[in-house]
Amino acid sequence: MSRTVYVNGEYLPEEDAKISIFDRGFLMADAVYEVTSVLDGKLIDFEGHAVRLKRSLDELEMAEPCSKDELLAIHRKLVEDNGIVEGLVYLQVSRGSDGDRDFVFPSEDTPPSIVLFTQNKPGLADSPAAKKGAKIISIEDIRWGRRDIKTVQLLYPSMGKMMAKKAGADDAWLVEDGYVTEGTSNNAYFVKDGVIVTRPLSNDILHGITRKAVLRMAAEAQLKIEERLFTVEEAQCADEAFTTSASAFVMPVVEIDGVALGDGTPGPIATRLREIYLDESKKAAI
Numbered sequence: 123m124s125r126t127v128y129v130n131g132e133y134l135p136e137e138d139a140k141i142s143i144f145d146r147g148f149l150m151a152d153a154v155y156e157v158t159s160v161l162d163g164k165l166i167d168f169e170g171h172a173v174r175l176k177r178s179l180d181e182l183e184m185a186e187p188c189s190k191d192e193l194l195a196i197h198r199k200l201v202e203d204n205g206i207v208e209g210l211v212y213l214q215v216s217r218g219s220d221g222d223r224d225f226v227f228p229s230e231d232t233p234p235s236i237v238l239f240t241q242n243k244p245g246l247a248d249s250p251a252a253k254k255g256a257k258i259i260s261i262e263d264i265r266w267g268r269r270d271i272k273t274v275q276l277l278y279p280s281m282g283k284m285m286a287k288k289a290g291a292d293d294a295w296l297v298e299d300g301y302v303t304e305g306t307s308n309n310a311y312f313v314k315d316g317v318i319v320t321r322p323l324s325n326d327i328l329h330g331i332t333r334k335a336v337l338r339m340a341a342e343a344q345l346k347i348e349e350r351l352f353t354v355e356e357a358q359c360a361d362e363a364f365t366t367s368a369s370a371f372v373m374p375v376v377e378i379d380g381v382a383l384g385d386g387t388p389g390p391i392a393t394r395l396r397e398i399y400l401d402e403s404k405k406a407a408i
């Protein structure tokens with residue numbers, strides 16, 4: 123069934139939605155994005171995603187396509203019109219197009235392009251993948267140095283997912299200078315002797331909206347947290363591990379580079395954090 127999508131001020135059937143071939147998102151990956159999950163027909167942590175979008179735009183000196191209230195209204199209309207009960211809303215903003223190709227940014231009066239579309243994902247919260255846990259491989263992190271900006275440069279993360287698939291795994295963790303940065307599309311954690319370990323925020327990783335919420339909830343549940351660098355070897359010796367993202371919430375990790383963690387099933391802390399996160403987020407959804 124055709125979705126209703128949003129393109130530069132218009133709600134259209136997906137097959138009628140068009141963007142210029144000169145759009146800088148297409149030509150230069152000069153674009154940023156956000157993904158907000160929908161549970162019970164409501165948006166999870168919309169505020170967090172709106173704030174990060176603004177930060178990504180500011181860091182790249184890109185104009186805001188519309189106000190936060192307008193963005194919220196567009197999200198809600200697409201959720202409603204597409205009958206999304208569980209799913210995702212993708213929001214893409216590019217520097218637009220002045221009708222030609224040039225490395226130099228177009229003049230400041232060139233409007234950004236804005237596109238939103240939904241994905242219907244029944245069973246997103248009650249996911250069989252989360253009950254099984256993910257198998258991870260580690261690969262070198264060769265991405266650019268501003269991973270804190272949520273750009274659409276997703277080729278290497280895509281290749282990482284393909285490398286994992288070819289190796290019979292579910293996802294990859296990226297390693298730079300001997301330390302895990304993050305997953306291809308999530309933040310990475312392990313748990314040892316009751317302490318949750320994850321890399322501190324910097325330009326090296328995306329400042330996950332789910333990361334922030336889960337760390338807050340973990341602290342409220344009296345769990346110990348250490349934000350520090352860690353290696354794959356350390357994570358392999360952990361009691362359990364997990365990842366966080368807006369699209370998969372808290373995902374237990376059961377294997378890293380062929381080494382099973384604990385008894386090879388989702389660990390109790392990851393399982394509990396997933397429950398707490400889903401519970402609290404649904405309560406706060408708008």
Ligand code: PMP
Pocket residue numbers: 157304305306307308309327328329330331332333366367368369
């Ligand atoms: N790191 C990377 C590289 C990601 O792509 C994502 C998901 N967009 C995350 C972390 C998790 O961020 P969030 O919790 O905001 O989805």
